[in-house]
Amino acid sequence: xxxxxxxxxxxxxxxxxxxxxxxxxxxxxxxxxxxxxxxxxxxxxxxxxxxxxxxxxxxxxxxxxxxxxxxxxxxxxxxxxxxxxxxxxxxxxxxxxxxxxxxxxxxxxxxxxxxxxxxxxxxxxxxxxxxxxxxxxxxxxxxxxxxxxxxxxxxxxxxxxxxxxxxxxxxxxxxxxxxxxxxxxxxxxxxxxxxxxxxxxxxxxxxxxxxxxxxxxxxxxxxxxxxxxxxxxxxxxxxxxxxxxxxxxxxxxxxxxxxxxxxxxxxxxxxxxxxxxxxxxxxxxxxxxxxxxxxxxxxxxxxxxxxxxxxxxxxxxxxxxxxxxxxxxxxxxxxxxxxxxxxxxxxxxxxxxxxxxxxxx
Amino acid sequence: xxxxxxxxxxxxxxxxxxxxxxxxxxxxxxxxxxxxxxxxxxxxxxxxxxxxxxxxxxxxxxxxxxxxxxxxxxxxxxxxxxxxxxxxxxxxxxxxxxxxxxxxxxxxxxxxxxxxxxxxxxxxxxxxxxxxxxxxxxxxxxxxxxxxxxxxxxxxxxxxxxxxxxxxxxxxxxxxxxxxxxxxxxxxxxxxxxxxxxxxxxxxxxxxxxxxxx
Numbered sequence: 001x002x003x004x005x006x007x008x009x010x011x012x013x014x015x016x017x018x019x020x021x022x023x024x025x026x027x028x029x030x031x032x033x034x035x036x037x038x039x040x041x042x043x044x045x046x047x048x049x050x051x052x053x054x055x056x057x058x059x060x061x062x063x064x065x066x067x068x069x070x071x072x073x074x075x076x077x078x079x080x081x082x083x084x085x086x087x088x089x090x091x092x093x094x095x096x097x098x099x100x101x102x103x104x105x106x107x108x109x110x111x112x113x114x115x116x117x118x119x120x121x122x123x124x125x126x127x128x129x130x131x132x133x134x135x136x137x138x139x140x141x142x143x144x145x146x147x148x149x150x151x152x153x154x155x156x157x158x159x160x161x162x163x164x165x166x167x168x169x170x171x172x173x174x175x176x177x178x179x180x181x182x183x184x185x186x187x188x189x190x191x192x193x194x195x196x197x198x199x200x201x202x203x204x205x206x207x208x209x210x211x212x213x214x215x216x217x218x219x220x221x222x223x224x225x226x227x228x229x230x231x232x233x234x235x236x237x238x239x240x241x242x243x244x245x246x247x248x249x250x251x252x253x254x255x256x257x258x259x260x261x262x263x264x265x266x267x268x269x270x271x272x273x274x275x276x277x278x279x280x281x282x283x284x285x286x287x288x289x290x291x292x293x294x295x296x297x298x299x300x301x302x303x304x305x306x307x308x309x310x311x312x313x314x315x316x317x318x319x320x321x322x323x324x325x326x327x328x329x330x331x332x333x334x335x336x337x338x339x340x341x342x343x344x345x346x347x348x349x350x351x352x353x354x355x356x357x358x359x360x361x
Numbered sequence: 362x363x364x365x366x367x368x369x370x371x372x373x374x375x376x377x378x379x380x381x382x383x384x385x386x387x388x389x390x391x392x393x394x395x396x397x398x399x400x401x402x403x404x405x406x407x408x409x410x411x412x413x414x415x416x417x418x419x420x421x422x423x424x425x426x427x428x429x430x431x432x433x434x435x436x437x438x439x440x441x442x443x444x445x446x447x448x449x450x451x452x453x454x455x456x457x458x459x460x461x462x463x464x465x466x467x468x469x470x471x472x473x474x475x476x477x478x479x480x481x482x483x484x485x486x487x488x489x490x491x492x493x494x495x496x497x498x499x500x501x502x503x504x505x506x507x508x509x510x511x512x513x514x515x516x517x518x519x520x521x522x523x524x525x526x527x528x529x530x531x532x533x534x535x536x537x538x539x540x541x542x543x544x545x546x547x548x549x550x551x552x553x554x555x556x557x558x559x560x561x562x563x564x565x566x567x568x569x570x571x572x573x574x575x
Contacts (some may be wrong), residue, residue, distance in 0.1 A: 010551045054418040065409040
């Protein structure tokens with residue numbers, strides 16, 4: 001190493017040089033005061049930067065944990081192991097099989113299902129979700145594998161077990177039956193099922209075993225053929241679709257599955273995130289942001305985001321005042337803050353009080 | 362209105378890493394994380410309380426705006442909560458959550474919105490920072506100069522500098538976090554340090570002012 005080693009100093013300082021490089025730099029430093037001084041200055045820069053304080057508004061950390069909690073999605077409780085579902089299915093089948101045999105002289109009009117005979121077999125050795133289900137040309141195997149891979153990459157870790165079971169269902173699992181992309185798959189979770197297929201998406205994975213049994217019993221014979229309900233239904237015969245609609249009506253009064261909202265995000269999540277990402281650099285933009293946050297809060301009064309939206313709205317007014325010094329903006333923010341503090345559910349009072357204090361003339 | 366120092370804990374003015382280490386030594390943190398995995402939001406809220414200052418500081422140093430740092434810090438905790446099943450309980454939580462925050466912050470500064478969103482003049486929305494433990498290193502003037510120089514750094518260079526100096530990530534970890542090559546990490550870090558060094562040169566060269574007299 002003949003010349004100066006300035007280009008190596010940062011890596012030397014960070015301990016990122018290999019032994020030979022390090023030895024060469026150290027050798028050079030012993031004989032070069034300029035590089036040695038340069039190294040000291042770089043180290044001083046790091047040390048000084050580490051001591052730079054990072055300020056936050058007063059009271060900010062008082063309300064921060066609660067604000068985060070208000071935005072947390074509800075986590076699904078851990079599911080019972082697969083054998084519990086297998087046992088539950090076995091019990092249901094054992095109870096219902098005699099009834100089914102009694103009705104064999106009265107065939108179901110639109111039930112030429114390939115899996116029908118499976119329903120009469122003794123207790124299954126697999127969990128309900130892995131029970132045989134008709135492929136009926138919905139997906140070819142390659143497409144299924146591709147969709148499964150996409151979902152595997154995008155699925156949240158808490159759904160890995162579910163995804164594994166869905167893989168086992170081979171042709172029956174149809175998250176990609178409608179050609180959803182990986183991005184859509186990521187969004188799949190928060191989307192509520194269509195009203196006409198409520199029971200299709202609320203399979204036993206989303207219910208307590210007791211609820212699953214109760215629903216299965218209510219369905220009678222059909223329950224045997226379809227237990228557990230599969231998420232794919234779109235390509236089934238029209239008669240089957242009619243039957244599903246009728247069943248959906250029959251189940252309308254049933255209580256929602258216990259874990260149904262587990263992965264559901266707050267309503268208006270996309271809009272909420274879009275608002276979060278907006279920055280206002282002019283008073284007009286800040287006022288528009290205020291209006292949009294308020295509209296969100298009014299449009300989703302029961303959302304866990306509504307509280308944050310109300311606070312964000314008044315903060316946007318305060319920002320409009322900061323940017324334009326229009327006292328009307330300050331007054332709007334102050335009124336909103338005072339109204340917020342009068343609410344019985346003011347969860348971010350400390351944050352709003354800090355805002356009010358800042359807005360004092 | 363006195364600002365809060367994100368680097369100081371609520372109980373004792375420990376440096377951030379020391380505070381995190383202390384909390385990691387608290388066996389109840391494992392319990393909290395376990396409960397949080399089971400869906401206990403209040404347990405996770407306690408985790409947030411313990412790490413909020415460090416996470417906010419990580420975000421703020423990169424994005425340099427309180428509003429954005431607030432969003433980034435919140436989002437970091439939310440993403441961590443969603444990924445708790447993927448978190449190895451045998452590893453410290455602090456570096457993990459800070460890396461999430463750093464990645465989010467870097468994504469923000471690389472976004473078109475961030476580029477269009479000019480920084481406010483003189484940090485109008487931020488109170489002036491409280492006096493920190495600056496003994497022997499910088500006086501107020503040099504500190505302000507360094508702060509401005511940090512702010513003037515291109516976001517990509519600032520991100521690399523922050524991940525290295527504040528988060529103490531290795532070059533390889535920085536490269537993986539930002540999706541860039543090792544060579545890019547080295548060049549950005551070198552440029553960032555040189556710019557900061559130049560900004561501090563008057564102070565570094567005056568005996569007794571910067572604590573690094575050559």
